[in-house]
Amino acid sequence: MAWTLRVCGSSLEAVEEANTSMATILLIGQDDALLEGLAQSLATSGHAARIGRTIADAIEMAAAHPPLAVVVERELALSDPEVVRAPLASGGALLLYRADAAPAGPLPPSLQRLVLADLTLPLERHRLFALIQRVDERARATGRRPPTPPEHRAY
DSSP: EEEEEETTOOHHHHHHHHTTOOOOEEEESHHHHHHHHHHHHHHHHOOOOEEESSSHHHHHHHHHSSEEEEEEEEEHHHOOOGGGGGOOOOOOEEEEEEEEOOOOOOOOOOHHHHEEEETTTTTOOOOEEEEEHHHHHHHHHOOOOOOOOOOOOOO
């Protein structure tokens, strides 16, 4: 089951229109309360957050609208290597999180090369927001913007 955070009672068209100008962040995990809190905080920061409970759902959502950042629960990423197939917008990043503060084992080298950060949430939520902001700024500064939606293209 996947959710899209709606912007204060706006219609779906307004949300899709807003998604073209703000960064889309894909949150993947099992903890609904944590993900909903992150999605609301990201929305107040000016980002569009989408929530997926499984890697397969997330890849499907990312194929339709490539996100700037994918934030994945560490255990899901380790159990399903398909997470590396999730399409990202140009300049995008993959971030991992875990909900407990217990020290985690090392990541496999193939996953470690792709991950920008491994965070403990909700303790490091401010670091998460700062990283997403930096990735967004970097993508805009280098001219890497999300692709133009088909209805806005001139043929």
